[in-house]
Amino acid sequence: MYGAQYANEIVFGAKCLGAGFAMGFGAMGAGLGTFRSATSAVIGMARQPSQDNLLLRTMLITQAVTESASIFALVIACLLIFVPLPPTTAENFWYLATGLVSAGLAMGLGAIGGGIGMGMTGAQATEGVARNPSASEDVQFVHLLGSAVAGNPTVFALVVALLIRFSMDYSVWPGLPKTMALLGAGLSIGFGVIGCGIGCGYPSSVSSFGTARKPQMRLVLVRIMLIGQAVTQSTSIYALVISLLLMFTI
Amino acid sequence: MEDIGKVWYYTLGQGRVDISERSLWTVTSTDISILKTTYIVMTVLLLIGWLVGRNPRLVPTYPQLLMEWMTGFVDYLCQESLGKTLGRSFTSFITTLFLFLLLCNYSGVVFLEEPTLDINTPLALGLMGFFIAVYQAMKQKGFFGYFWELFWEPIPVIMFPLNVIGELSKVVSISFRLFGNIMGGAVIIKVVSWLVGYILLPVGLVAFFGIFVGTIQAFVFTMLTLAYIAQGIEVEEEEGGAA
Numbered sequence: 001m002y003g004a005q006y007a008n009e010i011v012f013g014a015k016c017l018g019a020g021f022a023m024g025f026g027a028m029g030a031g032l033g034t035f036r037s038a039t040s041a042v043i044g045m046a047r048q049p050s051q052d053n054l055l056l057r058t059m060l061i062t063q064a065v066t067e068s069a070s071i072f073a074l075v076i077a078c079l080l081i082f083v084p085l086p087p088t089t090a091e092n093f094w095y096l097a098t099g100l101v102s103a104g105l106a107m108g109l110g111a112i113g114g115g116i117g118m119g120m121t122g123a124q125a126t127e128g129v130a131r132n133p134s135a136s137e138d139v140q141f142v143h144l145l146g147s148a149v150a151g152n153p154t155v156f157a158l159v160v161a162l163l164i165r166f167s168m169d170y171s172v173w174p175g176l177p178k179t180m181a182l183l184g185a186g187l188s189i190g191f192g193v194i195g196c197g198i199g200c201g202y203p204s205s206v207s208s209f210g211t212a213r214k215p216q217m218r219l220v221l222v223r224i225m226l227i228g229q230a231v232t233q234s235t236s237i238y239a240l241v242i243s244l245l246l247m248f249t250i
Numbered sequence: 251m252e253d254i255g256k257v258w259y260y261t262l263g264q265g266r267v268d269i270s271e272r273s274l275w276t277v278t279s280t281d282i283s284i285l286k287t288t289y290i291v292m293t294v295l296l297l298i299g300w301l302v303g304r305n306p307r308l309v310p311t312y313p314q315l316l317m318e319w320m321t322g323f324v325d326y327l328c329q330e331s332l333g334k335t336l337g338r339s340f341t342s343f344i345t346t347l348f349l350f351l352l353l354c355n356y357s358g359v360v361f362l363e364e365p366t367l368d369i370n371t372p373l374a375l376g377l378m379g380f381f382i383a384v385y386q387a388m389k390q391k392g393f394f395g396y397f398w399e400l401f402w403e404p405i406p407v408i409m410f411p412l413n414v415i416g417e418l419s420k421v422v423s424i425s426f427r428l429f430g431n432i433m434g435g436a437v438i439i440k441v442v443s444w445l446v447g448y449i450l451l452p453v454g455l456v457a458f459f460g461i462f463v464g465t466i467q468a469f470v471f472t473m474l475t476l477a478y479i480a481q482g483i484e485v486e487e488e489e490g491g492a493a
Contacts, residue, residue: 064463065470068427071434078437141327145477148470152423158430159422219330226481230416231404237416 001173007093011085014097018104019077022161025108026073026115029197030066033119037062040123044130051133058129058136062122065147069115072158076107079165091173098179102186103164106243109190110157113197117150117204124205128212135215142211142218142225146204149229153193153200153236160189160243168247178250185246192239196232203228280368287362288371291353295346321345327473331480336386340479343382347375348472355432355464359456366432369425372471376425379475380417387482396482424474431467435459 003010041059045052080100088096125143129136164186207221302317310318324345329337351366358364365371388396400413439459442452 060462061466064458064466068431068434068463071438072430075430075434075437078441141473144466144470145473148427148474151427152419155423155426155430156419159426222331222477223481226477234412234416237412237419240419241412241415 001090001094004090004093007088007090011088011093011097011100014100015080015085018100018102019080021101021104022073022080022108023070023077025105026077026111027070029112029115030070030119031115033066033069033115033117033122034063036119036123037066037126040126040130044127048130048133051130054133054136055126055130058126058140059122061140062125062143062147065144065151066115066118066122068151069111069118069154072154073107073111076103076158076161076165079162080104083165086170089171092170095173095179095182096170098183099164099168099170102183103161104186105183106157106164106186106190107161109187110161110193110197111154113194113199114151114154114157115197117197117199117201118147120198120201121147121150121204121208125208125212128209132212132215135212138215138218139208139211142222143204143208145222146207146225146229147201149226149233150197150200150204152233153197156236156240157189157193160185160240160247163244163247181246181250185243188246189236189239189243192242193236196236196239199232200229203232280363283363284365284368284371287354287357288365290362291350291357291365294353295349320349324348324472328476331476332483336483340476344472344476347379347475348468351375351428351468351471352465355468356460358432358436358464359460364432364436366428367436369429372425372428373421375471376421376475379424379478380421383475383478383482386479390483420478424471424478428467428471431463432459435463 037059041055044055048055080103085100086096121143125139128139132139164182168182203225207218207225210221211218298313298317302313306314321341325338325341328341328344331337332340354365354371358367384396391399400417401407401410403409403413435455436459439452439455442455443450446452
């Protein structure tokens with residue numbers, strides 16, 4: 001095997017590279033998401049100074065929900081760094097290194113879309129609460145449901161990253177095609193869920209805002225939102241299916 | 251820095267047994283500690299229910315007021331999304347699920363192992379919600395009506411496998427969301443404790459991840475279960491609704 005004298009160094013480097021990919025990309029989405037609810041809260045406070053406590057609370061809840069995308073990325077990064085690796089041999093180390101990088105890429109890229117989508121939802125919910133403070137409970141309900149669904153693609157990426165890291169058999173060298181398939185699995189779910197996470201954020205953000213405008217219509221809004229998001233989400237499910245196929249049947 | 255590794259070993263319930271040696275019937279120390287917390291939580295829930303419910307007053311005491319407010323809120327949400335009669339029959343289930351998850355997530359604050367840190371607990375609860383949703387949908391549309399909808403809905407025949415995967419992915423997403431959030435909190439608390447040399451307990455982090463995120467995620471889990479049940483059935487529009 002090429003580079004066998006550097007096997008341990010290569011695996012260690014791949015571990016660090018994977019953790020860097022996971023946290024570096026994974027922080028982007030939540031960063032681009034959380035500032036929006038803060039902006040909405042500040043504008044809302046300027047418009048309605050009497051509601052500052054309510055707006056602060058809403059902003060904190062929406063930001064905590066949005067952060068969960070980057071928390072997932074942090075989990076994968078810490079697991080890649082600190083969990084003991086399977087034994088490195090002269091045969092398997094390229095496969096192991098590819099798996100580590102692939103897990104990091106899957107989680108890191110996968111956290112971008114969910115963070116942005118959940119952030120949009122939180123921003124519109126905060127703005128809705130600022131416009132109609134009496135509907136804050138209904139807006140919060142729609143926001144939590146909507147951003148939970150908008151975060152689903154990120155959860156799929158988390159699942160694939162955990163599977164790549166912990167459920168593959170790294171003890172033998174399976175050949176170059178399987179190694180590339182493992183990298184492809186990570187890239188498939190990683191890139192596949194970016195658009196879906198952002199896209200699922202749009203319906204939930206407009207339904208959160210719509211709930212603030214017409215609180216009595218929230219059930220219809222939630223129903224249409226969930227159906228629309230389910231169809232939007234099918235693209236990320238395609239990516240999940242292809243990832244699982246690449247990992248387990250190629 | 252083996253603590254982070256230990257968090258991982260806790261989370262899939264592998265305990266100190268290597269996964270290759272683990273059979274279906276292996277009971278590890280982690281399983282025991284998770285089960286212990288689960289039983290403590292169940293006992294606390296039963297005690298609260300018994301103490302609050304044994305002597306209801308017309309002018310409520312403070313604990314009774316708290317429980318009535320919580321049950322009333324869940325009852326309102328259930329009736330709103332499932333219709334009046336069906337919603338009322340689901341209130342006790344949804345309230346119990348919410349309180350159980352809440353106490354499970356809070357149990358980390360008092361230095362017990364959170365049962366939700368183990369993927370088995372969220373996965374079992376997610377599967378339970380999924381089967382209840384499927385049962386309700388079958389009850390309303392009939393056994394074949396349910397499958398017909400999967401088979402024929404957006405595009406006939408072609409979409410069938412993807413519809414089935416979409417239904418199953420609900421279980422994965424609902425349970426891994428809870429698991430990932432609680433485990434993220436555990437990992438962050440471990441890392442920060444290690445950075446400050448185990449001298450200082452990161453109180454703010456424990457409060458944030460144990461209480462704040464724990465409450466939000468318990469609520470999200472419960473509401474998603476309710477939404478999945480409501481998605482499968484068609485609610486009759488009633489005059490004035492439950493509100």
